[in-house]
Amino acid sequence: MNIIKAEQFNLERRIEYGTPEQNDAVHSILAAVRERGDAALREFTEQFDKVRVDDLRVGEEELKAAYAQVDSKFLEALRRAAANIREFHEKQKRVSWFDTAADGTILGQTIKPLGRVGLYVPGGKAAYPSSVLMNAIPAQVAGVREIAMVTPPATAGQAGINPYILVAAAEAGITEIYRVGGAQAIAALAYGTESIRPVDKIVGPGNIYVALAKRYVYGVVDIDSIAGPSEIVVLADDSADAEYVAADLLSQAEHDEMASAILVTTSEPFGRAVAAEVERQLESLPRREIARRSIDERGAILLVDSLEQGVDVINRLAPEHLEIIVPNPFDWLGRIDNAGAVFLGPYSSEPVGDYFAGPNHILPTNGTARFSSPLNVDDFLKKTSVISYSKRALLRDGADIMTLARHEGLEAHARAIEVRLKKEGNEA
Amino acid sequence: MNIIKAEQFNLERRIEYGTPEQNDAVHSILAAVRERGDAALREFTEQFDKVRVDDLRVGEEELKAAYAQVDSKFLEALRRAAANIREFHEKQKRVSWFDTAADGTILGQTIKPLGRVGLYVPGGKAAYPSSVLMNAIPAQVAGVREIAMVTPPATAGQAGINPYILVAAAEAGITEIYRVGGAQAIAALAYGTESIRPVDKIVGPGNIYVALAKRYVYGVVDIDSIAGPSEIVVLADDSADAEYVAADLLSQAEHDEMASAILVTTSEPFGRAVAAEVERQLESLPRREIARRSIDERGAILLVDSLEQGVDVINRLAPEHLEIIVPNPFDWLGRIDNAGAVFLGPYSSEPVGDYFAGPNHILPTNGTARFSSPLNVDDFLKKTSVISYSKRALLRDGADIMTLARHEGLEAHARAIEVRLKKEGNEA
Numbered sequence: 001m002n003i004i005k006a007e008q009f010n011l012e013r014r015i016e017y018g019t020p021e022q023n024d025a026v027h028s029i030l031a032a033v034r035e036r037g038d039a040a041l042r043e044f045t046e047q048f049d050k051v052r053v054d055d056l057r058v059g060e061e062e063l064k065a066a067y068a069q070v071d072s073k074f075l076e077a078l079r080r081a082a083a084n085i086r087e088f089h090e091k092q093k094r095v096s097w098f099d100t101a102a103d104g105t106i107l108g109q110t111i112k113p114l115g116r117v118g119l120y121v122p123g124g125k126a127a128y129p130s131s132v133l134m135n136a137i138p139a140q141v142a143g144v145r146e147i148a149m150v151t152p153p154a155t156a157g158q159a160g161i162n163p164y165i166l167v168a169a170a171e172a173g174i175t176e177i178y179r180v181g182g183a184q185a186i187a188a189l190a191y192g193t194e195s196i197r198p199v200d201k202i203v204g205p206g207n208i209y210v211a212l213a214k215r216y217v218y219g220v221v222d223i224d225s226i227a228g229p230s231e232i233v234v235l236a237d238d239s240a241d242a243e244y245v246a247a248d249l250l251s252q253a254e255h256d257e258m259a260s261a262i263l264v265t266t267s268e269p270f271g272r273a274v275a276a277e278v279e280r281q282l283e284s285l286p287r288r289e290i291a292r293r294s295i296d297e298r299g300a301i302l303l304v305d306s307l308e309q310g311v312d313v314i315n316r317l318a319p320e321h322l323e324i325i326v327p328n329p330f331d332w333l334g335r336i337d338n339a340g341a342v343f344l345g346p347y348s349s350e351p352v353g354d355y356f357a358g359p360n361h362i363l364p365t366n367g368t369a370r371f372s373s374p375l376n377v378d379d380f381l382k383k384t385s386v387i388s389y390s391k392r393a394l395l396r397d398g399a400d401i402m403t404l405a406r407h408e409g410l411e412a413h414a415r416a417i418e419v420r421l422k423k424e425g426n427e428a
Numbered sequence: 429m430n431i432i433k434a435e436q437f438n439l440e441r442r443i444e445y446g447t448p449e450q451n452d453a454v455h456s457i458l459a460a461v462r463e464r465g466d467a468a469l470r471e472f473t474e475q476f477d478k479v480r481v482d483d484l485r486v487g488e489e490e491l492k493a494a495y496a497q498v499d500s501k502f503l504e505a506l507r508r509a510a511a512n513i514r515e516f517h518e519k520q521k522r523v524s525w526f527d528t529a530a531d532g533t534i535l536g537q538t539i540k541p542l543g544r545v546g547l548y549v550p551g552g553k554a555a556y557p558s559s560v561l562m563n564a565i566p567a568q569v570a571g572v573r574e575i576a577m578v579t580p581p582a583t584a585g586q587a588g589i590n591p592y593i594l595v596a597a598a599e600a601g602i603t604e605i606y607r608v609g610g611a612q613a614i615a616a617l618a619y620g621t622e623s624i625r626p627v628d629k630i631v632g633p634g635n636i637y638v639a640l641a642k643r644y645v646y647g648v649v650d651i652d653s654i655a656g657p658s659e660i661v662v663l664a665d666d667s668a669d670a671e672y673v674a675a676d677l678l679s680q681a682e683h684d685e686m687a688s689a690i691l692v693t694t695s696e697p698f699g700r701a702v703a704a705e706v707e708r709q710l711e712s713l714p715r716r717e718i719a720r721r722s723i724d725e726r727g728a729i730l731l732v733d734s735l736e737q738g739v740d741v742i743n744r745l746a747p748e749h750l751e752i753i754v755p756n757p758f759d760w761l762g763r764i765d766n767a768g769a770v771f772l773g774p775y776s777s778e779p780v781g782d783y784f785a786g787p788n789h790i791l792p793t794n795g796t797a798r799f800s801s802p803l804n805v806d807d808f809l810k811k812t813s814v815i816s817y818s819k820r821a822l823l824r825d826g827a828d829i830m831t832l833a834r835h836e837g838l839e840a841h842a843r844a845i846e847v848r849l850k851k852e853g854n855e856a
Contacts, residue, residue, distance in 0.1 A: 073831050074831055074832070074835050076828075077827075077828035077829075077831040077832050078832065080825075080828055081828065081832060088527075088535055091525070091527060092537070097519070099516075099519060105785075106772075107516055107785060107786055107787060109520070109787075109802075109804075110761070110764075110770075112765060114798070114799050115765060115766075115798065128836050129832075129835070129836065130832060130836065164835060200798045200799040201799050215643075215646065215647070218643065218646070218654075219643070219653075219654045219796070221799065222796075222799035222800060225647075226646075226647045241851070243847055243851070244844070244847060244848060247840070247843055247844040247847045248844050250840040250843075250844070251838070251840045251841045251843070251844040253840070254838060254839070254840040254841070255838075281840075281843070285839055285840050285843075286837070286839045287837075287838075287839065287840065291840060329816070330816070333538070333814065336538075336812065337540060337543060338543075339812050340812065340813065341812065341813035341814075341815060342538075342812055342813070342814050342815070343815050343816075343817075344534075344814065344815065344816035345816055345817070346848070347817045347818060347819050347821070347822040347848065348815050348816055348817040349817075349822075349844045349845060349848060350841075350844065351829055351833055351838075351841040351842070351844050351845055352815065352817050352822065352825070352829060352845070353813070353815045354833075354841060355828075355829045355832045355833060355841075356825055356828060356829045356832070357533075357535060357815050357817060358535055359535060359537075359813035359814075359815055360813065363813070368647070368650075369810070369812070370542070370543065370628045370810075371542050371628040371629050371649065371650035371810060372650060372810060373810045373811035373812075374537075374811060374812075374813045376537075376811060378806065382792075382797070382798075382799060382800060382801045383801035383802060383804060384764065384767050384768065384769065384770055384797070384801075384802075385768065385769035385770070385781070385787035385788065385791070385802045386761065386769075386770050386772070386787075387769060387770070387771050387772065387776050387780065387781045387785050387787055388757070388758070388771075388772035388773055388776055389771075389773070389775045389776040389777075389780050389785060390775060391775050393775070394775040394777075394780065397508075397780070397784055399505075400504075400505035400508055400509065400783075400784060401505075401779055401780060401783050401784045403501050403502055403505040404502070404505050404506065404509060404557075404558060404783045404784070405779055405782075405783060407502050407557070407592060408556050408557065408558065409714075409715075410679070410682060410683075410715075410779075411682070411713060411714045411715065412675070412678040412679045412681070412682040412709075412713050412715065412719065413679045413682070413778075413779040413782060413783075414779070415675055415678075415679075415709070415713075416672070416675040416676050416678070416679040416777045416778065416779050417777060417779055417780070419671055419672060419675045420672060420774070420775065420777060423669070423671070423672075
């Protein structure tokens with residue numbers, strides 16, 4: 001890894017997605033599914049996944065059979081992780097609220113769960129049981145009644161689905177699962193087909209076609225976000241352990257060649273030690289080719305003069321994951337404006353959050369932590385304003401309301417008030 | 429208005445936006461602004477708004493001069509409305525939270541305001557001072573430090589901006605205002621130009637070009653929603669006052685030919701009385717041509733057998749505004765799953781909420797109340813997960829984390845834990 005001065009690094013690397021060809025492909029897939037429903041789903045599945053699918057829905061038998069295929073150590077760990085995730089998200093629950101005025105007026109917000117949510121789960125190498133939990137549990141905690149999961153039939157010409165994914169779904173209480181992936185699955189969730197009823201919101205990561213399809217259907221349904229490549233920034237001084245820091249950087253780099261792992265440090269010797277550790281640890285990684293490309297092309301060690309400058313660099317990068325490994329990490333927490341998740345101290349290695357601690361691992365990528373949040377219970381709730389105005393309040397405020405409406409040229413708005421003031425005995 | 433059985437009405441009318449030509453136009457405007465900045469903004473303003481603009485930013489002098497042009501009754505009403513809006517939104521404020529475990533672990537969420545928000549305000553006939561308050565106040569209550577407002581220079585060849593808009597902005601504390609509108613303004617806010625620094629989120633309604641531009645830049649920045657035409661549904665039985673109900677329907681219909689005003693009622697005679705009242709009141713409205721088209725083409729009176737059926741119809745329509753005018757309206761509130769704002773009882777006429785009561789008038793349109801909410805303080809806040817894992821917790825949970833990582837084929841994730849367990853004296 002190269003060590004450079006932070007000032008020389010381009011902090012604004014916002015990647016945009018999709019070639020015109022990819023956009024066109026997605027548009028025609030969406031149109032075909034909208035028009036021809038299940039038949040189009042089957043055709044695209046044969047074309048892209050190379051399998052013929054008869055029954056789109058995964059049966060109960062298949063779900064049960066999956067349990068026989070996963071080992072018990074995995075299942076126990078998954079259950080403990082699920083309990084932690086549930087506990088953390090339960091704390092985010094919110095309640096409807098009202099405020100009553102002495103004049104009889106009541107104003108408030110009802111807060112209710114969405115009715116039906118679609119969950120996209122990638123297939124192949126990116127099929128992560130942990131992501132099933134991270135997407136499904138917040139929806140369930142919010143009280144969403146129906147969760148429909150879609151996932152592409154597994155590779156290698158088989159229509160089956162990864163049993164680890166199925167078990168994770170079952171553990172999260174999902175029973176409605178369809179074997180379909182790609183932009184065609186997003187179309188089915190947004191518009192509905194004979195087999196798949198439309199949803200109110202689609203969550204879950206996918207490849208570029210899935211991302212473009214989600215952006216296209218946004219408005220017909222809600223979507224979570226357009227997921228980008230994964231990122232970690234570690235802020236550390238020379239009190240940190242170079243071996244730990246290097247291991248954490250590599251845990252990000254192994255995800256994907258586009259992933260980026262950046263160390264921000266006040267110490268050049270420490271930076272050199274981390275660079276050496278990265279080289280040493282890289283050698284023995286199964287995914288060393290991916291990690292190597294990520295480290296070489298998107299990794300960096302940024303030297304800063306002070307931790308204050310480091311925090312400024314971080315706020316501009318707005319990283320998905322941020323580790324702060326300095327003597328008193330909480331001293332710096334209040335200054336972090338933009339980050340998806342902050343991991344404090346030497347024992348909060350990123351995989352602790354990726355798998356187990358409880359906070360969500362679906363985090364804003366690609367600098368979007370400036371304006372978005374980890375997936376959370378609020379993402380599955382919606383609010384409705386409640387206005388119960390009393391007669392007394394209307395008589396008091398009617399004239400002001402009419403003044404404002406008439407200045408906007410909306411006479412019928414004014415008259416809706418006026419007709420009441422006249423009839424209720426006050427001509428204002 | 430025609431009276432029809434609710435069963436005969438198409439409840440799923442989701443409108444989609446934008447012709448290919450409009451999309452292409454928006455793409456080239458965005459690209460031009462991204463490439464050529466202010467120069468492109470000036471060219472498009474000359475082309476679309478028919479005015480030449482030298483200084484894009486509105487000066488303090490112009491802001492002050494605007495106060496001399498608005499009447500004091502308007503200003504007083506606006507200030508009272510602003511105070512109510514502020515009070516309602518203050519109640520939505522949230523705080524960061526933490527949970528501490530006995531093993532030393534701390535988990536939580538920090539909740540912070542966005543740094544910089546862009547506010548789009550339409551020009552011409554759709555220039556509504558009330559919307560300036562409704563967009564700006566929630567952002568300020570959330571604690572957003574910078575709000576940049578953009579609005580097209582007024583029509584009729586003048587570069588000036590509607591003084592009512594300027595006064596509303598000033599009352600809401602906005603001082604950074606640019607005279608630019610359309611897709612070019614959205615591009616400036618998303619990508620930045622020489623004069624306008626980029627923002628983190630863009631809010632505010634606009635025409636089809638603005639809506640398409642917002643959808644396109646979504647991801648580079650956050651956006652509020654894609655605003656559609658306005659809707660009202662009134663649920664009433666024969667205890668309601670037909671004159672009030674008709675007036676409320678017309679207050680929606682006058683907005684726009686695409687607006688829809690629907691009465692859902694258990695009583696056919698009441699429906700006929702409302703239809704007659706609509707005809708009578710329509711005659712004398714200044715915007716009767718718009719209201720007439722809206723009522724004829726998109727209005728309806730839907731007969732239901734019971735209020736229960738009425739509620740079911742409403743949940744499927746997911747209206748932006750819902751009035752419930754029946755003897756005990758609160759009895760029905762809990763059954764309303766999908767609505768932007770619910771107005772209860774005869775004195776809660778929609779304009780009360782549009783202008784004055786305090787809840788936001790920027791509401792989910794076009795059936796999106798199934799998954800979205802009125803504009804609110806949360807829209808200007810973002811969360812960051814906080815994970816401070818203790819050594820004890822890591823030693824306890826490390827084996828589970830490694831099990832999960834290895835089952836996902838992510839060895840570097842497992843090793844980031846393993847390196848710590850080894851060094852901290854526990855080989856798990």
